Amino acid sequence: MKWSKLIHVAVQSIARNKMRTLLTMLGIIIGVGSVITMVALGEGSSRDIERQVASLGTNLVMVRAGSSQVGGARGGAGSLINLSMSDVQSLRSGATQLQGVSPEIRVTAQIIAGAQNWNTSVTGVAPEYLSIRNYQVKSGYSFGEREVRTRAKVALLGETVVRELFPGEDPIGAAIRIRNVPFRVIGVLAPKGQSAFGTDQDDIILAPSTTVLYRLGDGKTVRAIVASASSSEQMADAKEEIGTILREAHRIPADGADDFHINDQSEINQMATRITGTLTLLLSAIAAVSLLVGGIGIMNIMLVSVTERTREIGIRLAIGARPVDILAQFLVEAAILSLLGGIIGIAAGLGSAWGIGSLLGISVVVNPIVIIVAVLFTGAVGIFFGFYPARKAANLNPIDALRYE
Amino acid sequence: MNSATLVVRDVTKVFDLGAVQVHALRGVTLSIDRGEFVAVMGTSGSGKSTLMNILGCLDLPSAGAYLLEGIPVDQLGRNALATIRNEKIGFVFQGFNLLPRTTALENVELPLLYDRRHRIAAPSSAAEAALVRVGLGDRLDHLPNQLSGGQQQRVAIARALVTAPAIILADEPTGNLDSRTTLEVLAVFQQLNREGMTIVIVTHEPEVARYTSRIVELRDGLVQRDLPVPLPGDAAADLAATRQRVPA
Ligand SMILES: Nc1ncnc2c1ncn2[C@@H]1O[C@H](COP(=O)(O)OP(=O)(O)OP(=O)(O)O)[C@@H](O)[C@H]1O
Numbered sequence: 066m067k068w069s070k071l072i073h074v075a076v077q078s079i080a081r082n083k084m085r086t087l088l089t090m091l092g093i094i095i096g097v098g099s100v101i102t103m104v105a106l107g108e109g110s111s112r113d114i115e116r117q118v119a120s121l122g123t124n125l126v127m128v129r130a131g132s133s134q135v136g137g138a139r140g141g142a143g144s145l146i147n148l149s150m151s152d153v154q155s156l157r158s159g160a161t162q163l164q165g166v167s168p169e170i171r172v173t174a175q176i177i178a179g180a181q182n183w184n185t186s187v188t189g190v191a192p193e194y195l196s197i198r199n200y201q202v203k204s205g206y207s208f209g210e211r212e213v214r215t216r217a218k219v220a221l222l223g224e225t226v227v228r229e230l231f232p233g234e235d236p237i238g239a240a241i242r243i244r245n246v247p248f249r250v251i252g253v254l255a256p257k258g259q260s261a262f263g264t265d266q267d268d269i270i271l272a273p274s275t276t277v278l279y280r281l282g283d284g285k286t287v288r289a290i291v292a293s294a295s296s297s298e299q300m301a302d303a304k305e306e307i308g309t310i311l312r313e314a315h316r317i318p319a320d321g322a323d324d325f326h327i328n329d330q331s332e333i334n335q336m337a338t339r340i341t342g343t344l345t346l347l348l349s350a351i352a353a354v355s356l357l358v359g360g361i362g363i364m365n366i367m368l369v370s371v372t373e374r375t376r377e378i379g380i381r382l383a384i385g386a387r388p389v390d391i392l393a394q395f396l397v398e399a400a401i402l403s404l405l406g407g408i409i410g411i412a413a414g415l416g417s418a419w420g421i422g423s424l425l426g427i428s429v430v431v432n433p434i435v436i437i438v439a440v441l442f443t444g445a446v447g448i449f450f451g452f453y454p455a456r457k458a459a460n461l462n463p464i465d466a467l468r469y470e
Numbered sequence: 471m472n473s474a475t476l477v478v479r480d481v482t483k484v485f486d487l488g489a490v491q492v493h494a495l496r497g498v499t500l501s502i503d504r505g506e507f508v509a510v511m512g513t514s515g516s517g518k519s520t521l522m523n524i525l526g527c528l529d530l531p532s533a534g535a536y537l538l539e540g541i542p543v544d545q546l547g548r549n550a551l552a553t554i555r556n557e558k559i560g561f562v563f564q565g566f567n568l569l570p571r572t573t574a575l576e577n578v579e580l581p582l583l584y585d586r587r588h589r590i591a592a593p594s595s596a597a598e599a600a601l602v603r604v605g606l607g608d609r610l611d612h613l614p615n616q617l618s619g620g621q622q623q624r625v626a627i628a629r630a631l632v633t634a635p636a637i638i639l640a641d642e643p644t645g646n647l648d649s650r651t652t653l654e655v656l657a658v659f660q661q662l663n664r665e666g667m668t669i670v671i672v673t674h675e676p677e678v679a680r681y682t683s684r685i686v687e688l689r690d691g692l693v694q695r696d697l698p699v700p701l702p703g704d705a706a707a708d709l710a711a712t713r714q715r716v717p718a
């Protein structure tokens with residue numbers, strides 16, 4: 066029998082029992098629906114996390130001063146704060162795996178601009194900081210090595226700060242006072258939004274590291290150093306290299322503990338992956354069980370269908386259908402039943418992914434490969450669970466089948 | 471080679487029911503030539519249906535030989551038998567056995583769906599032509615439940631002849647019909663037979679058998695009598711006579 070005819074006959078028979086068909090497909094619909102929902106939200110949220118992690122900086126490595134109890138290794142007063150501009154210098158000259166190194170010297174201050182004022186943190190950084198942290202200058206320009214050398218009183222403002230201090234005005238060229246020191250605004254940063262931890266990355270003022278350290282700070286406290294590894298593959302090497310250079314600079318003996326911490330974004334990534342992994346596993350289990358139940362439902366209804374249509378099978382055999390024709394007819398019917406369930410499941414899954422996604426603020430990523438796999442898989446489920454009923458039909462004796470009441 | 475459409479020689483059929491063995495056929499020998507119209511008669515349980523099932527390749531004999539147009543059918547496998555059924559045999563049943571919720575035309579087209587060698591070029595026009603031949607050219611799109619018993623049986627006959635078979639086999643085709651519709655169906659058979667079709671029908675009723683050209687009588691699984699009908703009736707004429715007698 067031709068394929069078109071097989072499909073036509075199958076669709077006719079399925080359409081004849083709409084309610085039964087729908088109930089039969091329910092298991093498949095739930096199974097496929099949950100897979101599609103899970104994949105769409107899973108991929109969406111991991112893309113969200115990736116985007117947020119990337120906004121922290123490109124291949125970012127962070128070095129923070131260690132806690133005070135390690136002070137004994139170096140001795141002497143004031144050893145509590147153990148990162149310095151000379152560490153930045155050592156990393157700049159010694160490291161081969163890093164693309165950029167910048168101190169992060171942070172002071173919190175009340176900022177005054179005309180009649181407005183705002184409390185925020187002012188971060189003293191090197192010019193490379195913008196590329197390390199993925200900041201972009203939206204208008205105006207950034208500072209360079211010269212401004213760092215001359216401790217120039219220039220500042221870059223984040224979007225939030227601009228909004229608070231210069232509502233409806235162009236801040237470029239304007240004067241602001243930070244702890245009573247006058248600064249000139251030379252640029253505005255492009256907005257980055259919230260970080261993965263919910264902090265506002267646009268509530269920020271950047272200024273040359275030396276300016277902040279010597280004019281606003283205490284002249285020595287470098288809270289953190291950030292650097293960017295040459296590539297994500299070199300992350301581990303970069304961390305090791307930083308460790309070696311800093312231990313040498315701090316003269317820590319081979320058996321001594323580090324007086325600093327090195328972190329990188331891959332740790333955040335790993336945590337996110339672990340969470341989505343658990344979720345995926347759970348939903349996969351639900352999907353597998355409902356697909357199994359759905360498949361058994363199809364097998365059951367196909368057995369009913371074969372029994373109901375025993376006479377029809379007898380007629381077909383009597384007028385020249387081969388057993389394989391009957392087998393094909395029922396396999397196609399089972400496959401279409403399952404495929405239909407799969408397609409409805411895909412639609413339902415995308416719908417619920419979209420609903421949940423917009424409710425929880427998670428992106429929804431529709432991966433065409435997942436859709437194709439779902440379609441192929443449901444077809445396969447139909448054929449697998451339809452095989453036993455179809456074979457039963459094909460093996461009927463025509464005389465017995467014709468006599469069946 | 472002779473002109474015999476089918477030859478059965480010493481065919482037996484034993485049903486093994488475990489406790490007992492039923493000898494439905496005990497050695498039937500029969501030859502039917504092209505163009506014959508044969509009635510198989512006999513008491514209930516004499517083996518008529520069993521013989522028809524074997525002739526129709528729905529069942530295989532326990533022993534003996536069966537040649538259909540020279541092909542030793544008893545040697546064939548399941549798929550080859552299906553092809554024989556499709557191409558060489560048209561079966562008509564007592565209970566019509568049309569597919570429900572399927573139009574007359576689609577029912578008649580059904581065997582052509584399994585015509586793997588595409589012997590019939592245009593299935594749908596062949597099906598229509600077959601329905602015209604049985605006088606149902608105006609009922610193509612009717613469903614079985616919209617047709618009378620006689621009309622349903624004529625659809626079944628159209629389905630049997632659409633593949634241009636070597637023989638049409640009908641097991642009690644008029645068993646469910648009243649005397650008038652019986653005449654309708656017999657008129658169709660006679661017309662087809664006149665056009666050259668070989669036909670074998672099973673019947674209990676001498677009233678039916680007298681429209682055929684030869685009567686084979688079975689008894690306890692054996693051919694008891696095999697005689698030509700001296701003066702077959704003309705169903706079409708008798709039908710016209712009934713119509714005159716009972717004006718509608
Ligand atoms: N599938 C079967 N299993 C067991 N016995 C069978 C089977 N088919 C037929 N028989 C037996 O074989 C014998 C012949 O049956 P068959 O149906 O050929 O008779 P028949 O002449 O067609 O009778 P009827 O006029 O009542 O239709 C009967 O005794 C019947 O019980």
Ligand SMILES: [Mg+2]
Pocket residue numbers: 518519520
């Ligand atoms: Mg019988």
